[in-house]
Amino acid sequence: MSCFGGKMHSYKFLSIDRFDGNNLDSSAYFLSHCHTDHMVGLDKHEFASKLKNHNLVKVYMSEVTKILLLSDPKYLHLKPHICVLPIEQPKIVKIFEGKTIHEVTITLFSAGHCPGSVMFLFEGNDGTCLYTGDFRLPKGSATRMKHLHSGSSKKLIHHLYVDTTFCIPDANFIPEREICLQKLINLVKNWISKGKNHIVRLNLSAKYGYEYLYQALYETFNTKIYCARAGNYKCLPDVAEVLTTDPTHSQIYACFKKERVKEKDWSQWEATNDEIVPNKQLKFLSVTLSTLYFTHAALPKDVQIRISETSFRLCFSFHSSLSEVCDFVRHVQPLSVHANVIPRVGESFSSVEQRLRNLCGLKNHEKINSADEMKEALMMRFSFHQSGDSKPDIFWRLICSSLKSFISSCATMFYVLSKFPETHV
Numbered sequence: 532m533s534c535f536g537g538k539m540h541s542y543k544f545l546s547i548d549r550f551d552g553n554n555l556d557s558s559a560y561f562l563s564h565c566h567t568d569h570m571v572g573l574d575k576h577e578f579a580s581k582l583k584n585h586n587l588v589k590v591y592m593s594e595v596t597k598i599l600l601l602s603d604p605k606y607l608h609l610k611p612h613i614c615v616l617p618i619e620q621p622k623i624v625k626i627f628e629g630k631t632i633h634e635v636t637i638t639l640f641s642a643g644h645c646p647g648s649v650m651f652l653f654e655g656n657d658g659t660c661l662y663t664g665d666f667r668l669p670k671g672s673a674t675r676m677k678h679l680h681s682g683s684s685k686k687l688i689h690h691l692y693v694d695t696t697f698c699i700p701d702a703n704f705i706p707e708r709e710i711c712l713q714k715l716i717n718l719v720k721n722w723i724s725k726g727k728n729h730i731v732r733l734n735l736s737a738k739y740g741y742e743y744l745y746q747a748l749y750e751t752f753n754t755k756i757y758c759a760r761a762g763n764y765k766c767l768p769d770v771a772e773v774l775t776t777d778p779t780h781s782q783i784y785a786c787f788k789k790e791r792v793k794e795k796d797w798s799q800w801e802a803t804n805d806e807i808v809p810n811k812q813l814k815f816l817s818v819t820l821s822t823l824y825f826t827h828a829a830l831p832k833d834v835q836i837r838i839s840e841t842s843f844r845l846c847f848s849f850h851s852s853l854s855e856v857c858d859f860v861r862h863v864q865p866l867s868v869h870a871n872v873i874p875r876v877g878e879s880f881s882s883v884e885q886r887l888r889n890l891c892g893l894k895n896h897e898k899i900n901s902a903d904e905m906k907e908a909l910m911m912r913f914s915f916h917q918s919g920d921s922k923p924d925i926f927w928r929l930i931c932s933s934l935k936s937f938i939s940s941c942a943t944m945f946y947v948l949s950k951f952p953e954t955h956v
C-alpha cells in the first residue's frame with residue numbers, strides 16, 4: 532500500500548500518484564497505474580475544480596493507463612486533461628507554474644506490475660529523479676533500461692523513490708511469476724479433468740494485475756475465464772477476448788473479494804450444459820493468490836500450500852522481492868533513496884531506507900533536501916572513492932559531471948568576454 536505523499540524533494544511543482552491535500556497546488560500530475568492507493572483524490576470534486584480552473588495543468592500517464600482509467604465512468608471528466616506519454620521515449624514537457632515555465636524531460640519505463648504501469652524519470656534543472664511506482668521486474672532489468680544510461684555509463688540519479696512493499700527480510704525471495712503460473716496450471720488441470728461440474732475459483736484482490744494469468748490459462752485450456760468484471764477490459768481486446776461474463780461457459784472463475792456468483796447464474800449453468808448437474812454437485816477448488824502468507828508462513832521454496840482437500844494458497848506477487856529491489860537499487864546507485872511503502876507494522880520510512888542503504892552499499896547519509904546537501908552527498912561519494920571502497924563508475928560519473936560544469940563555465944565566460952570585452956571577469 533503506497534504511502535508516498537505525492538511530492539518529491541525536488542520538482543515540487545508536480546505531484547505523482549496523489550491528487551489531494553497540498554498536492555492540489557501542483558502544476559502537473561502523474562499517474563503511474565490504476566490501483567486505488569495511487570489514485571487518492573483523483574475522483575474528488577476538489578481535483579476536478581483544480582483542472583477546470585487551470586487549463587494548462589495536465590495529468591500524464593501511459594496509453595494503457597488512460598484506457599483503463601476512462602473505462603470507469605467516474606473518471607470520464609478527466610479526459611480533456613490527460614496527456615499520454617510514450618514508453619522509453621524521453622519527452623520534454625513544459626510545466627506552467629504561474630509565470631514560470633519549467634522544462635522537464637520525462638521518460639516512462641514499463642514497471643511490470645499491472646497493465647499500463649510505469650516508472651517516471653524526471654530530468655531538468657532540479658536534478659535527475661526516478662519514481663518507480665509499484666513494480667515487479669526480474670533481476671538485471673535496470674541494466675537494460677537504456678535511458679538510465681548515457682552511452683556506456685549510468686546517469687547520476689539524485690533521488691530514487693522506490694516500491695518497498697516487500698523490503699523485509701522474510702520476502703528476500705519471491706518465486707518468479709512463470710513458476711507460480713505453472714503451479715496454477717497444474718492445479719487447474721488436475722481439478723477440471725475430474726468432470727464438467729468441477730470448477731476452479733481464483734480468489735483475487737487487486738483490480739488489475741492478473742491479466743497475464745487469464746491469458747495463459749486461456750491459451751492452455753482453450754476456455755474463456757469467467758470474470759464478472761470483464762467489462763473493464765472492453766478497451767483492451769487482447770484481454771477481453773479471453774474473458775466471459777457467462778459462468779456457464781467456463782470451469783475457471785476469477786472472483787474478487789466477497790464476490791459471489793449469483794443464484795440465477797447457477798440455474799443458467801444447469802440449463803445450458805450437456806449434462807444436467809444439480810447445484811449441490813458442483814465441486815469447487817478454491818485457489819487464493821497471495822504473497823504475504825508466503826512471507827510469514829511458508830518456506831522460501833514453497834510456491835503453493837494445501838490448506839484442505841479443496842483449498843490452496845498460491846504465491847503470486849505484483850511487487851518485487853527484497854532481493855529484486857536491491858538488485859535494482861544497486862544498479863541505479865542513487866545519491867538518495869526514499870521508500871514509497873512501509874512494508875509492515877512497526878517499521879518507519881527511515882528504517883526501511885536504512886535497510887536498503889545497508890543492503891545496497893549506499894553511503895549512509897540522511898535524506899537530501901537541498902542543493903547544499905546534494906553537494907555534500909557528492910563529496911561523500913568522492914571521499915568514498917578515495918578510500919578505495921567505491922566502484923570506478925561512480926568516479927567517472929563524477930569526473931564527467933565536473934567536466935560538464937567546467938565546460939559550461941568556460942562557455943559562459945567566453946560569451947561574456949565576446950559580448951563585453953571591457954568587462955573584468
Ligand SMILES: [Zn+2]
Binds near residue numbers: 564566644665
Ligand atoms: Zn499497484
